[in-house]
Amino acid sequence: MPNFRASVVVVFSCLAFEGCGPARPIAKVASPTPNRAAGCREGAFDAAAIERFTGPATLQIAAGQSVGSGFVIDDTEGQVVVTNFHVLATGTAPAAARLTLPDGSERLAPLEVVMVSREADLALLRPTSNIVARPLRLKHELPGVGEGVAVIGYPGVAGSAFVRTFEPGTITAAQRHLGTVDFIQTNANINPGNSGGPLVDSCGRVVGVVTARHASTERLGLVIPAQAVDQLLLEYHKPQPSPQKSAEVELQHLLTEVKFNRHGKAALYFSRNFVAKQTSAELAQVTQSANRKAAALVADLKKKHLTPDKLGEQAMNKELSSRLDQNEINALVLANSVSQNKLSSFDAASQFLAANAAEQFGTVEDIWLENTSMTKEGCVEGYVTAISGGETRRYLVHMHHELGQWLIQFVKRQR
16 A cells, blocks of 8 residues: 555564364354443543553454554354464464553463454454453445544554553544545554554444555554454355365466456465565576676776766666566565665565566466465465467366465476
8 A cells, every 4th residue: 555554563574384184163252242431422532431442352462573452352163363474474474462461560461363353454364362351333425524533553663562452532534445445544642552553432342454654654554444344254154165166266266367457466375485485596596697788888988988887777777678678677675675685585575576566477478377276284285377479288276274264385387
């Protein structure tokens, strides 16, 4: 999303996952009966009362070095923790809620991912044991402009431990349309670490899920409406297809994005393991090729008694563009950012994939899924045929179930 920053504190590294198939069902966990904040009146904003009511149900979500916020709601099957998908997707370990006990000590309560929506940036998790917190209620109607609200969560501050904060504000736009998603806009202060936390109204009801803030405009925060959580819960309770069928559906969606050359959307179907191994190796290879061509250009200039400095930046870039394709130019830019410590190697590979994910099967004229099969480990393998430059190619696509979804671990050309 241009000019917006997801409000999560994160350091990237490679994830290791055990097994292939979906996690086992989580046992039901009971919750106290939800209620309104004491003395709640529509429109009357008693910040202290709202914080007392909503604070205990707002959790810090830790996924290794990725840290965000979340909150407890009730469901027909017990407690559910809601957070942002990106908090989990950039994590370096399985998710857990960090709880503060009455004696002041802390413990991590493991959470199992049961349903995600990459498009809505939402994730539903179930605790494996009871989290003692009165669940929050979702507000099913959009708030009005000017309505009092508050952001609750665990933003990070350098040199300080994470502390739950309460940031009051108002609704500044009930519907802000960006891309294909509608957001609620608020001027309540949002900081890194607030991702996944609740935006609540004067009665302590969840208006939406905090997801991002504008990178340069002050106090312009974006919130996913609570209705999107309702929709994800409904999806979760629908009869689910078999694992093989679910993976097949995901693979069909990927091939649609590939066919229409939608790189950014196609990149969502690849796992961190794919990025760390295949994309990183591809980026290194393209960077080496680009460096060789750039060195050859400098050598040719030298024969003409020219140097890049004499030629000038604009003319030099024009010369480079005549010898390098867009992927090679992109690779050099990313490699330079890594060398200057502006990007991690993994982050650079992620950006490289986002720019060319639809080309993992070549420049396709047509592409289709032939069939899928389950491995004995519970993974799914699909065989894909692509027509590229009049040539027929066949690929093996290997998928694992991670973070409540099927993701591609590797793609291998068969012929």
